[in-house]
Amino acid sequence: MFPKKIAVLISFLLISAVSNSQTQNLNKTFLYQGRIDKLQNDQVILIGTASSVSFNFTGNECSISLQSVEDHHNYVQLVLDGKYIGKIRIEKGAVQSFPIKVASNQKEHRLEIYKNTEAQSGNVLFAGTTAKLTSISFKKKKKIEFIGDSITCGAASDPSDVPCDKGEYMDHHNGYYAYGPTLSREIGVDYLMSCVSGIGMYRNWNDEHKDEAIMPDVYPNLYMTKDTSKPKYDFVFQPDIISIALGTNDFSGGDGKKERLPFNAEKYVSNYIDFVKMLYKHNPKVQIVITNSPMVGGERGVVFEDCLNKVKKAFANDKAHKPIQIFKFKPMKPNGCTGHPDVADHKVLAEEYGPFLKKLLNEK
Missing domain, CATH: 3.40.50.1110 (SGNH hydrolase)
Structure with missing residues (x-):
């Protein structure tokens, strides 16, 4: 049950400004959950299994920027408007852009991005989105x-x-x-x-x-x-x-x-x-x-x-x-x-x- 050794973070990664590990409502445009490391400019490292960043937006499409911060590929999983829509494979290398298209006629949409893999499989950088963001809030839960x-x-x-x-x-x-x-x-x-x-x-x-x-x-x-x-x-x-x-x-x-x-x-x-x-x-x-x-x-x-x-x-x-x-x-x-x-x-x-x-x- 033990994988081979996974490479450490690439040294050119942005220096972490604030680390965090729970749901946040301090930022009104992004919602973070799980073991994450929050960087500058709304960028975040998704570390642990199913750690996530979510946001609300208007319009029928947007793109998200992601990077596998390793010398190998990695994965995230997407949930759009409460519906699981599958995995994205992020190849090693520079930040990549991934298009998100909306099929529903809702005025506002929510995209949830979950890290598919565990911490030992390396980290994923969420580097931003082109979405027209609206405010996001969360309901306090146990x-x-x-x-x-x-x-x-x-x-x-x-x-x-x-x-x-x-x-x-x-x-x-x-x-x-x-x-x-x-x-x-x-x-x-x-x-x-x-x-x-x-x-x-x-x-x-x-x-x-x-x-x-x-x-x-x-x-x-x-x-x-x-x-x-x-x-x-x-x-x-x-x-x-x-x-x-x-x-x-x-x-x-x-x-x-x-x-x-x-x-x-x-x-x-x-x-x-x-x-x-x-x-x-x-x-x-x-x-x-x-x-x-x-x-x-x-x-x-x-x-x-x-x-x-x-x-x-x-x-x-x-x-x-x-x-x-x-x-x-x-x-x-x-x-x-x-x-x-x-x-x-x-x-x-x-x-x-x-x-x-x-x-x-x-x-x-």
């Missing part, structure tokens, strides 16, 4: 943050444009239809995606935390890397619920070639507890939900659930925060690429998990 690995990211879920045995890792992502964004739209909440393919709580898919960073290492950084030259995550997005789905890679046997130690339950639980404490420090009122994995079953699944129960028990006497909740996904035979859930599978996961989260939100 918020959920989804922390996880490739499953949460929607990685390897969509071979509709490029078959599973062709192309590169980012060609098969579909962040918009990952279970988190899908269920969030269904229950009417805002969401933040903090996920990295192949990552774990104490070790990764094919690394014993020797050469690669684990989630507790990268989470506090806006770009979800260990690059100290990049901004820190600001924790301004204060979710009502944080969903943590980490363990699939900790339990993984790796590629079968590189040395893999037996699963260390004590280390997994210890790291998990410390991670939750860090989240509480920045989000004191949050409800935390920890989940198992639909990909981990049998004896490993039993050990997994035991570990989650130990994490929950560690906070049993914590009166300062809401009691930790555990959600158990049903076992799933995935239909996506390289053993991952596909878009249809993510819909199933969203239908399982959505009602549980909605009930928790209604109890707040």
